[in-house]
Amino acid sequence: MSIIRQVELIRQRIASAADAAARHPAEIRLVAVSKTRSVQEIGAAFDAGVVDFGENYLQEAVPKLDALAGTGISWHFIGAIQANKTKTIATHFDWVQTLDRSRIAERLARQRPSARGPLNVLIQVNIDREPDKAGVQPEALAELIAAVSAKPQLRLRGLMAIPRDHDGRGASRDSLARMAMLFQDAKARPDIHSECWDTLSMGMTNDFPLAIAEGASMVRIGTGIFGPRPGR
Numbered sequence: 149m150s151i152i153r154q155v156e157l158i159r160q161r162i163a164s165a166a167d168a169a170a171r172h173p174a175e176i177r178l179v180a181v182s183k184t185r186s187v188q189e190i191g192a193a194f195d196a197g198v199v200d201f202g203e204n205y206l207q208e209a210v211p212k213l214d215a216l217a218g219t220g221i222s223w224h225f226i227g228a229i230q231a232n233k234t235k236t237i238a239t240h241f242d243w244v245q246t247l248d249r250s251r252i253a254e255r256l257a258r259q260r261p262s263a264r265g266p267l268n269v270l271i272q273v274n275i276d277r278e279p280d281k282a283g284v285q286p287e288a289l290a291e292l293i294a295a296v297s298a299k300p301q302l303r304l305r306g307l308m309a310i311p312r313d314h315d316g317r318g319a320s321r322d323s324l325a326r327m328a329m330l331f332q333d334a335k336a337r338p339d340i341h342s343e344c345w346d347t348l349s350m351g352m353t354n355d356f357p358l359a360i361a362e363g364a365s366m367v368r369i370g371t372g373i374f375g376p377r378p379g380r
């Protein structure tokens with residue numbers, strides 16, 4: 149199936165999941181996850197109306213970002229952040245969804261070029277406490293929120309999670325609901341800028357309708373748009 153057709157289908161499924169949850173489809177932002185995909189494939193999704201793209205690997209991403217400079221695409225960094233790569237991330241990306249420690253926040257803030265304005269940031273939460281997964285533990289979230297929201301070069305927009313996958317079927321409803329609770333609770337904190345706190349990024353190809361039912365405002369879809377990923 150063509151990428152344009154796949155984007156249409158995903159948009160329809162987002163709309164029906166939103167309807168079923170008595171939410172407006174426009175509340176849900178679609179990020180196309182373009183790791184391993186070519187500039188041409190990204191261009192096809194962009195032509196279908198997608199403006200947000202997520203990349204995991206810097207070395208792979210930077211040439212693609214350069215090739216597509218000036219298109220108006222918003223680029224989201226969604227991979228593991230190494231401290232020695234923060235400058236490249238702060239320079240090239242519009243969003244970072246995988247912030248999980250204050251040392252990285254400090255570096256990103258210091259290295260963000262002022263001409264680019266504040267970097268949009270989501271804090272990644274290890275909601276199911278998986279030992280091999282990135283993300284702050286839920287009990288350490290408050291401290292990290294305080295550290296990030298104190299930095300004017302970063303605009304803290306909300307939270308992101310990759311919950312435990314259950315046999316390829318995606319997250320459990322319970323994990324998604326716990327994320328939604330953390331997101332709502334944080335909104336009431338005095339130290340966040342609540343008018344900017346608008347993004348709960350959860351839901352991938354296999355579980356985005358459930359994530360929308362539980363309150364996701366941003367879904368990250370790779371294979372659902374581009375087809376199966378080539379092995380890397």
Ligand SMILES: *Cc1c(COP(=O)(O)O)cnc(C)c1O
Pocket residue numbers: 181183204226227310352353354368369370371372
């Ligand atoms: C690869 C990836 C996705 C997309 O996964 P699909 O199952 O292909 O939709 C979403 N989020 C992150 C962080 C990813 O690495």
